Amino acid sequence: MIFTIAIQEFKSHFKTPLAWVLFAVLQIILSYLYLTQVETFDLMQDKLVGIEGAPGLTDIIVTPLFSNAAIILLLVTPLLTMRVISEERRNKTLPLLLAAPLSDTDIILGKYLGTLALLWLIVIIIALMPLSLLLGGDLDMGKYLANVLAITLLVGAFTSTGLFMSTLVDHPTVAAIGTFGILLILWLFNISKTMSDQPNELLEYLSLLNHFQNIQTGLLSTNDILYFILFVTFFIVLSIYCLANHRSQK
Amino acid sequence: MSTLIEVEHLTRYFGKILAVDNINFNVKKGEVLGFLGINGAGKTTTMQMLSGCLAPSLGSIKINGFDILREPLLAKRSIGYLPDTPPLYKDLSVKEFLFYCAHLHAIPKSDINLALDIVLTRCGLTSVTNRLIAHLSKGFQQRIGIAQAIIHNPDVIILDEPTVGLDPLQIIEIRELIRELRQDHAVILSTHILSEVHETCTHLQIINQGKLIAKERVDSITQSINESSLIIKTAFPIDAESILSIKGVRNLEVLSNNQFKINFKLTQDPTQQISETIINKGWGLIEMSPSKQNIETLFMALTKANNNS
Numbered sequence: 001m002i003f004t005i006a007i008q009e010f011k012s013h014f015k016t017p018l019a020w021v022l023f024a025v026l027q028i029i030l031s032y033l034y035l036t037q038v039e040t041f042d043l044m045q046d047k048l049v050g051i052e053g054a055p056g057l058t059d060i061i062v063t064p065l066f067s068n069a070a071i072i073l074l075l076v077t078p079l080l081t082m083r084v085i086s087e088e089r090r091n092k093t094l095p096l097l098l099a100a101p102l103s104d105t106d107i108i109l110g111k112y113l114g115t116l117a118l119l120w121l122i123v124i125i126i127a128l129m130p131l132s133l134l135l136g137g138d139l140d141m142g143k144y145l146a147n148v149l150a151i152t153l154l155v156g157a158f159t160s161t162g163l164f165m166s167t168l169v170d171h172p173t174v175a176a177i178g179t180f181g182i183l184l185i186l187w188l189f190n191i192s193k194t195m196s197d198q199p200n201e202l203l204e205y206l207s208l209l210n211h212f213q214n215i216q217t218g219l220l221s222t223n224d225i226l227y228f229i230l231f232v233t234f235f236i237v238l239s240i241y242c243l244a245n246h247r248s249q250k
Numbered sequence: 251m252s253t254l255i256e257v258e259h260l261t262r263y264f265g266k267i268l269a270v271d272n273i274n275f276n277v278k279k280g281e282v283l284g285f286l287g288i289n290g291a292g293k294t295t296t297m298q299m300l301s302g303c304l305a306p307s308l309g310s311i312k313i314n315g316f317d318i319l320r321e322p323l324l325a326k327r328s329i330g331y332l333p334d335t336p337p338l339y340k341d342l343s344v345k346e347f348l349f350y351c352a353h354l355h356a357i358p359k360s361d362i363n364l365a366l367d368i369v370l371t372r373c374g375l376t377s378v379t380n381r382l383i384a385h386l387s388k389g390f391q392q393r394i395g396i397a398q399a400i401i402h403n404p405d406v407i408i409l410d411e412p413t414v415g416l417d418p419l420q421i422i423e424i425r426e427l428i429r430e431l432r433q434d435h436a437v438i439l440s441t442h443i444l445s446e447v448h449e450t451c452t453h454l455q456i457i458n459q460g461k462l463i464a465k466e467r468v469d470s471i472t473q474s475i476n477e478s479s480l481i482i483k484t485a486f487p488i489d490a491e492s493i494l495s496i497k498g499v500r501n502l503e504v505l506s507n508n509q510f511k512i513n514f515k516l517t518q519d520p521t522q523q524i525s526e527t528i529i530n531k532g533w534g535l536i537e538m539s540p541s542k543q544n545i546e547t548l549f550m551a552l553t554k555a556n557n558n559s
Contacts, residue, residue, distance in 0.1 A: 004353040015341040096337035096398070098303040100354040101326040248305040249264075 001102055002110045009114025013080065019118060022076060026122060033068045034129050037061040058140040062130045063216055066147040069126045070154055070212060073119070074183050077155065080118060081162025082176035084111050085243070089170055104243045108236060112163050119155045126151070143218045150215035153228040157208060158183060160235035167242045183208070253278050254328070254406050254436040255300065259309035262295055262460075269295045271460040272309070277436045277453075279405070282428060284451035284468070285440035286549060292460040293440040294334055297410045300438065301331035314405050327356075330404035334411055336395025340384035344375055344394055347383060348401055355402035365401055372430075373397040374423060388415040396424065400431065407431060409439040413446060425450045444546050458553050466548075479513045479541040480521060481505070485534025492531070496523045511541065 013019040041060045048054040088094040097107050127148045133139055158179075165178040190207035204210055208231075211224040255277040262270040270292045277283050287293045298304035300311060302318050302325065311318045316325035339347055348369065352362045370376050373393045378386055383394060392415050399407060412428070413421045428450045431437055441447065447454050447468060456464040488510075490502050498518030503511045514520050521540075528535045 001354075001356065004350070008350055012339070012341070091337075091340075092333065092335040093337040093339060095298075095301065095303045095331065095333045096351070097354070099301040099326060099329060099331040099333075100351075101323045101356060102354065103323065247303065 001106050002113065005097070005102075005107060005110025006112075006114035006117065009084070009111050010117045013115070013118050018079070022080070023122070023125070026072065026076065027125065029072060030065070030069055030126060031129065034061070034065050037064050038133075056140060057133060057137050058130075058143045061133065062139065062144055062147055065130060066126070066151050066216060067213075070151060073122070073151070073155060073158060074187060075180070076122075077119065077158035078162055078165075078176040078179035078183070081115055081159055081166055081179060082172040083166065084115055084163055085166045085239075086170055086172050086175050089246075090172075098247070104240050108163070108167070108239045108243060112159060112236060112239075115163065116156060116159045119159055120152065123148070123151055123155055140218075146218040146220065147216055149220075150212050153215070153225070154208065154212050157228055157231045157235075160232045160239075164235040164239045164242065167239045167246075254314055255438070256312040257300070257309070258311075260296065260299065260306055260311065261308040262292075262299060262304070263307045268460055270299070270306075273457070273460075273462045275455060275462065275465060277406075277438060279434065279436055280432060281453055282432050282437040282439065282451045283453045283455055284447035285438060285455055285457060286442065286444070286447060287440075287457040288442065288553065291457045293457060294410055296457070297331075297408055297438070297440060298333070300406075301329055301333075301408050302326050303331070303333070328405040330399035330402065330407045332395045332399040332409045332412060334414075336391055337398070338383050338391055338394055341382065343380050343382055344370075344386075345379045347394065348397055351398045351401050355404075357402055365403070369397045369401045372400070372427060374420075389417055389420050392416055393420070393424075396427070405435055407435050407437045409437065411441055412439055413441065413443065421446075444549060456549060456552055463552050464548070478516050478519075479511050480524065481509070481511050481537070481539050481541055482524070482528070482535070483509045483537035484528060485536055486532075488528065488533045489531070492527060493524060496520045496527065499524070 038061060041057060044060070085094070088097070130139065130144060161182050162175070162179040165175040165182070166172070169175050169178065186206060186208045188207075188209075189203040190210045205227070211227045214221065214224045253276050255275075257273060257275050260270055260273040261268070273296065275283075285293050285296070295304065299306050300313075300318075302322055305319065311325075313325040314328040316328075318325040339350070342350070345366070348366055349362065352365055357365050370379060373396055375390070375393060375397060378390055383391060386394070392412070396409065396412060399409065409428075413424055416424060425446070428437060428439065432452070439450070451468050454464070454466050454468050455462060485508065487508060493499060493502055493512065498514045498520035500513045500515060503513075505511055512524065521538075525535065525538060
């Protein structure tokens with residue numbers, strides 16, 4: 001039942017030009033950034049040869065590409081998630097799901113997975129780009145896969161936040177702004193690290209960027225993975241609660 | 251006959267506003283219950299609660315024996331619901347949409363195509379199967395809404411104003427459909443078109459300011475008032491005295507030239523004598539129709555009395 005909703009949700013993104021336009025725009029921006037990185041490497045190559053333990057192809061091209069992609073996805077995800085529930089409520093199509101033999105959990109998980117599938121499709125497209133380097137060089141596959149994992153988890157976190165905001169408010173635009181606000185704050189929490197000598201440990205733990213960068217380095221720790229799992233679970237549970245609450249509106 | 255809907259002490263507040271006030275009723279298989287009420291009387295709120303889209307503040311709803319709050323999934327298996335705005339994904343085609351609905355209601359894969367064919371024929375959608383819902387007229391969209399509610403052959407069908415936006419021909423078709431569905435389902439429909447209740451419903455329920463003020467069998471309403479009327483049109487002027495002398499006739503109102511209304515007691519139905527008299531006297535009977543204002547009379551009387559008290 002969850003998958004029925006998920007598949008429908010995934011398809012629905014392609015019924016409007018939104019998904020197609022996003023794909024095109026993302027592809028243009030990211031390939032431009034990717035090519036700039038390749039050129040940077042090309043220029044630095046001569047100097048790097050002489051240095052021992054110098055950063056390699058993966059460090060100079062792959063890691064920055066995924067970091068840039070993360071920032072761009074932070075901007076894009078709210079646009080994709082904003083209408084998931086709120087538009088159904090505005091168009092009064094939500095009773096179709098509410099009156100069907102489905103639990104609130106089914107509805108939320110279905111919607112989540114459907115939207116996540118779309119974002120993972122974007123991740124796949126991003127992840128394919130660096131593979132073209134294999135034609136003329138060697139990639140540190142471990143680090144490459146760590147980067148892919150990092151962005152996959154990150155997108156999962158972004159989507160759960162967007163879904164929650166979409167469940168909470170009736171207006172898609174408000175949901176988008178809300179999501180963007182939450183994500184940006186969580187992203188910037190670790191700015192305290194660079195600004196003061198005594199960083200706040202709690203804020204640093206909450207920072208999305210911190211955990212994302214940790215995984216990107218290739219050092220997998222359960223701490224970071226657990227952070228993302230908790231993050232997603234927290235917002236999914238809130239969404240389910242919120243949908244149930246909608247039914248008993250005062 | 252089995253009771254499919256049991257509603258007890260159903261109450262719903264929106265903030266301090268009491269929208270539905272302690273309603274009790276049952277609907278059995280084979281019954282069509284018409285929900286009547288002026289705008290804002292609480293019809294839609296009641297229907298939303300019956301379908302599980304809105305939780306009641308107090309009271310219980312049992313669908314096919316399952317409590318909608320305690321066992322929502324089992325209860326909802328027996329419900330087909332058409333809200334006041336049909337819930338349609340407008341960027342899908344009719345077939346895609348109904349296919350999705352079939353999946354949502356867990357119709358086994360092997361039966362889906364059959365269920366789809368039946369519902370498309372029943373609701374007269376075969377000519378628009380592959381068109382986008384957004385491009386169809388309001389009447390077709392309403393029919394897709396009904397199709398969506400009956401595709402899984404539910405025991406209980408809840409229709410919130412099913413004939414809104416339909417043309418007269420389509421209204422007749424939908425009434426036929428509801429009469430057909432009545433055989434092995436329980437149907438609840440809300441409306442504010444009084445004649446519709448007369449045409450399709452077996453039972454009638456009037457709701458006013460959240461309170462249930464009447465529940466009657468439709469065929470017994472006329473009896474309970476014990477008064478009915480005929481509208482008669484003739485080619486030539488008539489003699490009122492000879493009509494009034496017929497047993498059972500209470501009075502005669504002249505509506506216009508050669509058109510008049512006769513009120514009579516139902517216990518002594520004089521219709522036959524009246525027609526015979528007119529024909530025998532050679533007044534040229536053009537039209538003779540029973541007036542369907544009984545429900546209207548009842549409705550007006552009850553809502554007014556209730557509002558004044």
